[in-house]
Amino acid sequence: MFNANKPFSMHLNPDAFRPATEAEKEYISQMRPSSTFFKDGCKRLMKNKVATASLIIIIVVTLSSILLPLFWPYSYDAMLGVRPGKPADSSFNNLQPFTYGKTELKRIAAGEKVFPHIFGTDSHGRDYFIRVVYGTRISLAVGFFASIIVLIIGMTIGSIAGYFGGKVDIIIMRIVDMIYSLPDMLVIILLSVVLGRTLNVEGTIFAKIGSNVISMFIVFGLLYWVSMARLIRGQILSLREQEYVLSAQATGASGSWIIKKHLLPNCISVIIISTALQIPNAIFTESFLSFLGLGVNAPMPSLGSLASDALNGITSYTYRLVIPAVVICLIVLSLNLFGDGLRDAFDPKLNA
Amino acid sequence: MPENKTLLEVRNLKQYFDINMGFFRSKPLKAVDDVSFSIRKGETLGLVGESGCGKTTVGRSILHLYTPTGGQVIYDGQEIKSRESLREFRRKATMVFQDPYSSLNPRMTVSDIVAEPLDVHKLYKTKKEREDRVLELMGYVGLNSEHASRYAHEFSGGQRQRIGIARALAVNPEFIVCDEPVSALDVSIQAQVINMFDDLQDKLGLTYLFIAHDLLVVRHISDRIAVMYLGKMVELADAEEIYKHPLHPYSQSLLSAVPMPDPKTARANKRIVLTGDIPSPLNAPSGCPFRTRCRFATPACAESMPAFEEVSKDHFVACHRVKEIN
Ligand SMILES: Nc1ncnc2c1ncn2[C@@H]1O[C@H](COP(=O)(O)OP(=O)(O)O)[C@@H](O)[C@H]1O
Ligand code: SF4
Ligand SMILES: [Mg+2]
Numbered sequence: 214m215f216n217a218n219k220p221f222s223m224h225l226n227p228d229a230f231r232p233a234t235e236a237e238k239e240y241i242s243q244m245r246p247s248s249t250f251f252k253d254g255c256k257r258l259m260k261n262k263v264a265t266a267s268l269i270i271i272i273v274v275t276l277s278s279i280l281l282p283l284f285w286p287y288s289y290d291a292m293l294g295v296r297p298g299k300p301a302d303s304s305f306n307n308l309q310p311f312t313y314g315k316t317e318l319k320r321i322a323a324g325e326k327v328f329p330h331i332f333g334t335d336s337h338g339r340d341y342f343i344r345v346v347y348g349t350r351i352s353l354a355v356g357f358f359a360s361i362i363v364l365i366i367g368m369t370i371g372s373i374a375g376y377f378g379g380k381v382d383i384i385i386m387r388i389v390d391m392i393y394s395l396p397d398m399l400v401i402i403l404l405s406v407v408l409g410r411t412l413n414v415e416g417t418i419f420a421k422i423g424s425n426v427i428s429m430f431i432v433f434g435l436l437y438w439v440s441m442a443r444l445i446r447g448q449i450l451s452l453r454e455q456e457y458v459l460s461a462q463a464t465g466a467s468g469s470w471i472i473k474k475h476l477l478p479n480c481i482s483v484i485i486i487s488t489a490l491q492i493p494n495a496i497f498t499e500s501f502l503s504f505l506g507l508g509v510n511a512p513m514p515s516l517g518s519l520a521s522d523a524l525n526g527i528t529s530y531t532y533r534l535v536i537p538a539v540v541i542c543l544i545v546l547s548l549n550l551f552g553d554g555l556r557d558a559f560d561p562k563l564n565a
Numbered sequence: 566m567p568e569n570k571t572l573l574e575v576r577n578l579k580q581y582f583d584i585n586m587g588f589f590r591s592k593p594l595k596a597v598d599d600v601s602f603s604i605r606k607g608e609t610l611g612l613v614g615e616s617g618c619g620k621t622t623v624g625r626s627i628l629h630l631y632t633p634t635g636g637q638v639i640y641d642g643q644e645i646k647s648r649e650s651l652r653e654f655r656r657k658a659t660m661v662f663q664d665p666y667s668s669l670n671p672r673m674t675v676s677d678i679v680a681e682p683l684d685v686h687k688l689y690k691t692k693k694e695r696e697d698r699v700l701e702l703m704g705y706v707g708l709n710s711e712h713a714s715r716y717a718h719e720f721s722g723g724q725r726q727r728i729g730i731a732r733a734l735a736v737n738p739e740f741i742v743c744d745e746p747v748s749a750l751d752v753s754i755q756a757q758v759i760n761m762f763d764d765l766q767d768k769l770g771l772t773y774l775f776i777a778h779d780l781l782v783v784r785h786i787s788d789r790i791a792v793m794y795l796g797k798m799v800e801l802a803d804a805e806e807i808y809k810h811p812l813h814p815y816s817q818s819l820l821s822a823v824p825m826p827d828p829k830t831a832r833a834n835k836r837i838v839l840t841g842d843i844p845s846p847l848n849a850p851s852g853c854p855f856r857t858r859c860r861f862a863t864p865a866c867a868e869s870m871p872a873f874e875e876v877s878k879d880h881f882v883a884c885h886r887v888k889e890i891n
Binding site: 455456457459460461462463464465466470474475478479 | 625628630651652655656659660662664667668669670671672673681682685686729732736
């Protein structure tokens with residue numbers, strides 16, 4: 214930089230500078246690797262230990278509720294004491310954990326291996342462990358599908374109200390307010406009773422789970438979409454003012470195009486989070502209704518109906534109430550914690 | 566080069582917004598009130614005025630992003646009214662937005678942003694065709710293929726505005742509304758982007774409505790310049806004419822604020838400082854909208870709105886006293 218001709222000059226000598234080579238330019242202008250919002254969110258989620266642990270619990274519980282019944286030697290509705298052509302063997306009823314019925318004891322004495330009843334059996338002699346697993350499966354399925362129903366209805370109606378605004382919005386939001394103000398548990402119970410009586414599902418694929426569960430889905434579909442619709446409407450209402458929406462309109466894009474391509478993708482995190490938080494809500498309601506006897510049809514178990522049945526022998530077989538209750542708590546708690554983690558990771562703004 | 570054929574004609578365009586005043590009362594905000602002009606094919610019409618005077622609203626009403634309250638937009642001899650004419654119109658007329666940050670969807674990649682107009686109008690048959698077109702468009706604005714799969718937030722303001730321009734060019738438009746396309750950019754980048762608009766015009770034969778609040782910016786690119794004040798057009802003339810002989814008191818004050826490169830003219834041209842703020846369009850003054858800040862206002866100015874008249878050849882002014890002042 215020093216210029217020998219003008220030692221005291223502050224001017225820089227232009228000869229001291231040379232143009233950067235192509236390789237140097239390349240080095241400087243390199244962009245950092247593309248990172249999407251989704252990847253960033255996943256990274257944040259993985260750092261959250263509570264949420265990760267909850268996710269693992271959810272996965273383990275879900276997988277075992279799906280896979281265990283496939284190779285478990287007992288089925289949820291087989292009364293072990295009842296065998297064709299023989300009088301019922303009451304020794305199988307109300308077995309304590311890891312104890313066996315008479316015939317099983319004989320087989321063990323003969324050197325055969327008998328699969329243990331980990332949680333014992335219930336008052337009809339059915340293996341209680343597999344019933345809990347089955348009940349978990351039903352509860353999870355109900356929670357999951359109910360949330361999907363809520364999501365679809367709420368998303369459609371909410372985005373229509375938010376995007377079109379005006380009279381459409383006013384009418385939809387008044388209906389939402391009306392549904393909101395109904396005492397939901399009362400309506401659920403009334404609807405379940407009425408629908409349970411009037412729905413005829415005999416001979417359809419729904420016959421196994423029973424009309425009560427169908428009516429439960431209907432109830433969820435009718436009642437619980439409102440909060441989802443409100444949430445999405447609010448999001449869309451604010452996103453609608455963004456200039457990129459105007460820009461899409463300027464290209465001639467239709468309303469449904471704009472909702473699909475611009476508005477919903479920009480509130481996808483809110484949608485996922487509130488759906489995740491909706492699942493435990495639905496599971497809880499299902500358990501509650503089943504507990505009241507408005508849930509799944511016997512002999513199909515659900516966690517709620519298992520707890521309800523356990524009330525009969527509550528003093529001698531307390532664990533039969535505790536086990537499904539603990540499973541409900543575990544599922545609801547870990548889903549809630551996971552949903553919170555999702556929210557922190559993907560939508561820090563929402564974190565009030 | 567501007568041809569002699571009129572491409573776009575705007576007649577008595579009005580855009581009122583209903584403003585809610587509470588208790589179920591509402592008041593019309595006259596964002597654009599009775600504006601008429603026409604643009605020839607290949608021409609650039611500069612539209613200037615203070616912020617809030619309704620420039621953006623003019624541009625958006627022309628493209629029917631807001632349904633005009635009144636008036637007509639005639640494009641290529643056809644009035645834009647029915648759904649079909651609007652759909653057709655939107656393949657020929659596009660827009661570059663002021664804010665390069667909020668006008669690009671943060672969840673879309675650059676290639677999806679640029680290709681959206683093609684998707685909407687189904688202007689390609691194969692994926693390859695779409696990709697080639699996107700790369701061609703990005704080439705027009707000086708972006709390269711490496712940028713295509715990235716998200717808009719990874720770019721600087723100038724690059725984002727280039728993305729917006731590539732998107733506006735996607736449908737091969739004839740007419741582009743450029744809404745203050747450089748005002749959000751660094752001064753050092755403004756010139757680049759404006760030169761790009763100029764080159765694109767030559768290459769693709771485009772016609773521009775070029776909005777700016779800065780006279781210096783439009784002077785370079787415009788063939789004619791229109792000056793707006795409070796929702797009304799107050800002066801319209803050739804760019805050179807308006808620089809040399811601004812006739813409306815408002816244009817004169819705007820021009821006096823522009824730094825002149827030549828010190829002689831700068832000294833001769835005393836700065837006219839406007840007193841007071843621009844009134845709210847919700848309660849605009851009666852008569853001439855500029856009278857609250859005009860040096861030459863007389864009581865007569867409060868009585869009626871001056872007509873927008875041709876004072877000399879192709880030079881339109883809306884002022885009662887234009888003859889006496891100049
Ligand atoms: N969608 C709208 N609703 C209500 N008022 C609006 C709307 N758009 C613009 N305005 C009002 O219209 C006037 C003109 O705005 P605009 O056209 O954006 O001005 P400019 O682009 O010249 O700065 C402003 O007073 C603004 O508040
Ligand atoms: S009409 Fe009157 S108030 Fe309006 S610009 Fe002319 S002199 Fe000024
Ligand atoms: Mg503007």
